[in-house]
Amino acid sequence: MFFVQTGIRIQHSAVDAIGRLCFNLNVQTDAYIALGSNLGDRELNLLRAVAEIGRLPAGKVTGLSPFYETSPVGVSDQPFFFNAVLRLSTKQPPHELLHNLQHIESVIFKRKRDQHWGPRTIDLDLLLYGDQVVDSCDLTLPHPRLAERRFVLQPLCDLAPDLLHPLLGQSIRQLLAGLTSDETVRKI
Numbered sequence: 001m002f003f004v005q006t007g008i009r010i011q012h013s014a015v016d017a018i019g020r021l022c023f024n025l026n027v028q029t030d031a032y033i034a035l036g037s038n039l040g041d042r043e044l045n046l047l048r049a050v051a052e053i054g055r056l057p058a059g060k061v062t063g064l065s066p067f068y069e070t071s072p073v074g075v076s077d078q079p080f081f082f083n084a085v086l087r088l089s090t091k092q093p094p095h096e097l098l099h100n101l102q103h104i105e106s107v108i109f110k111r112k113r114d115q116h117w118g119p120r121t122i123d124l125d126l127l128l129y130g131d132q133v134v135d136s137c138d139l140t141l142p143h144p145r146l147a148e149r150r151f152v153l154q155p156l157c158d159l160a161p162d163l164l165h166p167l168l169g170q171s172i173r174q175l176l177a178g179l180t181s182d183e184t185v186r187k188i
């Protein structure tokens with residue numbers, strides 16, 4: 001079960017059905033996806049993930065931020081990450097898109113979930129899906145840690161500085177300016 005902005009409880013299958021209806025009506029939505037890698041060839045991993053996301057049905061990559069090398073957050077004893085954000089214009093409903101991103105992580109990149117916030121060949125997070133607000137067991141939109149992570153806000157700001165966070169009402173530029181964390185985020 002999950003809540004939409006109106007507070008009405010509905011099954012997420014019902015919401016995806018609405019999404020499929022929009023799909024049939026040809027509705028394109030801008031989704032923003034965060035990419036991260038700190039195992040193997042980090043740059044190649046990001047590039048490959050961009051290519052795989054670009055191959056998903058009913059979507060087109062319309063923007064890609066610069067790549068950044070960033071210090072790990074949470075578990076500090078691990079290699080630095082490469083991070084980026086891309087914009088995908090898509091007709092896929094959000095749960096279907098998340099499922100496809102997880103498929104890329106597990107099948108294409110053979111990612112194992114051994115350690116929470118530990119090292120990974122690729123991590124794909126759905127940051128924003130239009131201005132939709134979702135709170136379900138497997139998907140939260142906007143991404144719950146979007147506003148507190150410099151390694152996400154910086155590349156997102158490169159792509160969409162004036163985009164408004166649908167819950168906080170502040171632009172990405174304002175959220176970035178208000179950050180006090182001391183993570184290293186270096187453009188490569």
Ligand code: AMP
Pocket residue numbers: 098117123124125126127137138139140141142143144
């Ligand atoms: P992680 O290990 O950081 O990749 O977290 C993945 C878990 O977070 C999965 O169980 C997802 O279902 C869940 N999740 C909830 N909201 C999101 C989101 N907006 N983007 C990606 N994963 C999400």
